[in-house]
Amino acid sequence: MITVKNLQKSFGDLHVLRGVDQHIAPGEKICLIGPSGSGKTTLLRCLNLLEQPTGGQILFEGKDITDPKCDINKVRQQMGMVFQQFNLFPHLTIMKNITLAPMKLKGMRKDEAEARAMELLKRVGLQEKALSFPRQLSGGQQQRIAIVRALAMDPKVMLFDEPTSALDPEMVGEVLEVMTQLADAGMTMVVVTHEMGFARQVADHVVFMDGGYIVEQGKPDAIFDDPQQPRTQDFLRKVLK
Amino acid sequence: MIKGMKRTLMLLAALMLLCLAVLPAAAEGETTVPEDKLYAAIDADGYAYVSVAEATTFYSAADLNEESRNAFLRKKTTVVVTAYTEYGSIQVWMMQGDELVSAYLPRTAVKNPLKTNNIVSQAEKAGLEPQEVAGCSVYVHEASVKPLVNNAFQQWFIDLAEDFYKNIIEYDRWLLLLQGLANTLIMTAGALLIGVVIGIAIALVRSVWETNGAKMRPGVGKAVLCVLNGFFKVYTTVFRGTPMMVQLLLMTFVILKGIPHAMMVAVISFGMNSGAYVAEIFRGGINSIDKGQMEAGRSIGLSYAQTMWYIIAPQVIKNVLPTLANEFITLIKETSIAAYAGVMELTMAGNRIRGQTFSDFMPLIMVAIIYLVLVMLLTWLVGILERRLRQSDNR
Secondary structure (H helix, E strand, C coil): CEEEEEEEEEECCEEEEEEEEEEECCCCEEEEECCCCCCHHHHHHHHCCCCCCCEEEEEECCEECCCCCCCHHHHHHCEEEECCCCCCCCCCCHHHHHHHHHHHHCCCCHHHHHHHHHHHHHHCCCHHHCCCCHHHCCHHHHHHHHHHHHHCCCCCEEEEECCCCCCCHHHHHHHHHHHHHHHHCCCEEEEECCCHHHHHHHCCEEEEEECCEEEEEECHHHHHHCCCCHHHHHHHHHHHC | CHHHHHHHHHHHHHCHHHHHHHCCCCCCCCECCCHHHEEEEECCCCCEEEEECCCCCEEEHHHECHHHHHHHHHCCEEEEEEEECCCCCEEEEEEECCEEEEEECCCCCCCCCCCCCCHHHHHHHCCCCEEEECCEEEEECHHHCCCCCCCHHHHHHHHHHHHHHHHHHHHHHHHHHHHHHHHHHHHHHHHHHHHHHHHHHHHHHHHHHHHHCCCCCCCHHHHHHHHHHHHHHHHHHHHHHCCHHHHHHHHHHHHCCCCCCHHHHHHHHHHHHHHHHHHHHHHHHHHHCCHHHHHHHHHCCCCHHHHHHHHHHHHHHHHHHHHHHHHHHHHHHHHHHHHHHCCCCHHHHHHHHHHHHCCCHHHHHHHHHHHHHHHHHHHHHHHHHHHHHHHHHCC
16 A cells, blocks of 8 residues: 655754665554654654655555655545644634544535544544534543544545653553554554554554664564564663563 | 902903904003994893903903993993803803894804894793893893802813813814724724735745745745745835834835825835734744644645645634734824824824814823724724634633
8 A cells, every 4th residue: 555665854964764665555554663763753754745755755556645746635635644742723623623624625515524523433432522622622532533533534544653652641541442443443554652562462563663774573473572683672672671 | 249350350361362462452451342343241240241253252341441331332232141151151142232143152152143033032031130231231040040160170170171172072173083083994994904914925925935945846936935035024124124104204205106195105004014013923823833733734635725724824813813903003003103194194183173272182182082992992802802712722
């Protein structure tokens, strides 16, 4: 579904990605792990061009999205993204947060979009919050809404950028639960995370990054139980302690 | 009697200058008045006055020289004194023969001459008995006589009321203020409109350039944006760096000399100046929105323009509203200098009244009050709007 070829990204003199190759198959769940500054978030943000790569190619369903002629807005409609800071629209109700894009971009009627939104809200157990404003919700609830907002566009792939890092510990569970549900439903997912338990349980494939490179990747069991590279071993020893 | 003297002296003093100009010098206590200008009056104490033409001053008959007094008496004027008004002036109806020569009804006398031609019968109908005073037949309507004030505060208030009457009511001078107010409002609204349009355009170009300029692919779009950004930077610097007054005069007498409509030039001038300030307000507003909002909007597939319109703009407007209101308030007050470009706005209207009445206090204080009320009204309205926008902040 997504193929990344020799992807490079630098901010001025700082080379954050130094040539990354990766393939993401439909239905696959990939977790990106690694120390901070390793480039995993940048890689994720390059996938929907929130960061413009400075080199290499990203193919989405065979189409090169780094090509200037490619309509990136159309591509992004098929890629949901969930941010660390939720980034809900504070001036809109939850319902409008969710229905805005389907109505404006897919030409969905209001009642149609709202029915779909209610269905999704029910799935994450927040249907009674439809008319609330984001600030009236807890962090965990906001993040679940953010997931629903992305899902409302019926994306083919979901990108998660450390979705639980800004949450109070007691709220991490509810968000991971929604993500697990989503994974079980067969969604293609790319997740940057520090939740090793989640990565091990849900991921089909774990990618360990450091210094702008993919250092090691493989099945969760292989990475977590039998890492080959010293840097992977070092990192995991620290986070799993 | 002493009261009457005091009153006379007061009235005398008020028109002393005028008298000196009109009348030749006479011995102290004696004044020569042309016969055709003489009217008679008398107060409730039975103290006789002579009125000079339509002027508001009364002379005591005792102040006249022999010739004038005789002329006055020859007139056989019938005088009906009806009342003191609450402002301490004398309200007099006068008959000369069968003809009403002057209804000195203070304030409204000029505009509303009495239509009646038989004052005497009216007075008798009211049950008044004629009295002989200084050779005149006088009806004194005592029922409506009010005492003159003798306390300082009352006097101050009466003076104020008279001042108000003279500067605002008389000759419908308030119409002048109203017209000035209308022009001030029209100018402010016009300048506001231009200012916001210019301001938003500048703010958009500058913040798009700041956040995206470096990332843009080279091409026509980037070149245009770069040039516009540079131009707007200069624009902002020039318009914020020179006095509004100088800008207005330059516009009126140099740059837009060809436009004969002074107010139009002023509106353009204020609008362009305001645009520079509004631009900074909006730029600050746009910059204050978390960049995650733009990313979230873009990540679901909204275009840059759509995200700006649906996501960023509503939040920016809410954020900048108080600052914008201050700018508008500044603008209302700033339009007062349009007088220098020949626009008949509120301040100039006040000034014109000053020129007509030779008063300073009342015209200026009224102008100040109108500005103040206007500003307070605007502040109140913005408060309401802000509260409505704050709905989404409910916790």
